Amino acid sequence: MEFQKRKFIQTLDAHRGIIKSLCKAYYASQDDQKDAFQDIVLQLWKSFETFRGSSEISTWIYSVSLNTLLSKIRKEKRTIATESIGAYELSFSTAMADNDMELLHMVIQSLKDVDKAIVILYLEGYKNKEISRILNFTPTNISTRLNRVRAELKAKFKSQHYEFKQS
Amino acid sequence: MNLNSLKPAWQQFRFLNSMPSIDKDEILFIIERAEEMHVNNTHRYLINTLMFTVLIISCQGG
Numbered sequence: 408m409e410f411q412k413r414k415f416i417q418t419l420d421a422h423r424g425i426i427k428s429l430c431k432a433y434y435a436s437q438d439d440q441k442d443a444f445q446d447i448v449l450q451l452w453k454s455f456e457t458f459r460g461s462s463e464i465s466t467w468i469y470s471v472s473l474n475t476l477l478s479k480i481r482k483e484k485r486t487i488a489t490e491s492i493g494a495y496e497l498s499f500s501t502a503m504a505d506n507d508m509e510l511l512h513m514v515i516q517s518l519k520d521v522d523k524a525i526v527i528l529y530l531e532g533y534k535n536k537e538i539s540r541i542l543n544f545t546p547t548n549i550s551t552r553l554n555r556v557r558a559e560l561k562a563k564f565k566s567q568h569y570e571f572k573q574s
Numbered sequence: 575m576n577l578n579s580l581k582p583a584w585q586q587f588r589f590l591n592s593m594p595s596i597d598k599d600e601i602l603f604i605i606e607r608a609e610e611m612h613v614n615n616t617h618r619y620l621i622n623t624l625m626f627t628v629l630i631i632s633c634q635g636g
Contacts, residue, residue, distance in 0.1 A: 424592025507583040530584035
């Protein structure tokens with residue numbers, strides 16, 4: 408058991424950037440980010456023993472983390488009107504060093520929860536088929552949502568400084 | 575510019591968030607507390623089942 412825990416901590420430490428980035432992308436306040444981080448760690452630990460290495464560790468971490476976050480947000484929405492991410496500045500302050508980072512901030516802030524997960528996975532380089540597996544959607548659904556997001560972003564950022572081309 | 579042009583920004587953001595190393599004690603606290611809660615829940619469930627059984631047996635009319 409101690410060996411498993413050590414192995415788990417090492418795995419987590421090697422991929423801490425993913426988990427912390429996801430918490431920051433979904434929650435604005437530090438307390439909420441900490442809560443989300445704890446929930447993700449717990450879910451990862453619960454499924455760590457059953458992880459057989461059929462996918463990359465980073466894919467498994469993305470899958471568990473994003474599904475934990477989406478289900479946490481759904482639960483929060485059911486119980487109380489939660490603090491909307493839109494009402495806050497995302498915690499990109501330290502990262503907002505250049506225009507691309509600022510644009511990333513604005514894009515992520517403007518997306519709905521599921522679309523945000525899809526775009527994050529897309530930015531991470533996953534193909535539609537892989538995204539569909541990670542988030543339990545059909546590949547067609549992912550493709551449709553991505554196209555819709557691109558169109559929305561194009562329209563949204565057209566009036567601003569940024570020109571958003573559909574690719 | 576398209577969605578692909580944000581890929582380096584995401585990588586940079588991810589990298590910046592990996593800067594402080596994970597606190598091992600914090601992780602151990604999270605997983606051990608969950609294990610403790612699991613043990614407590616099982617214990618409570620067993621006690622409740624036992625009490626319920628005793629109650630059902632004693633309250634049977636005759």
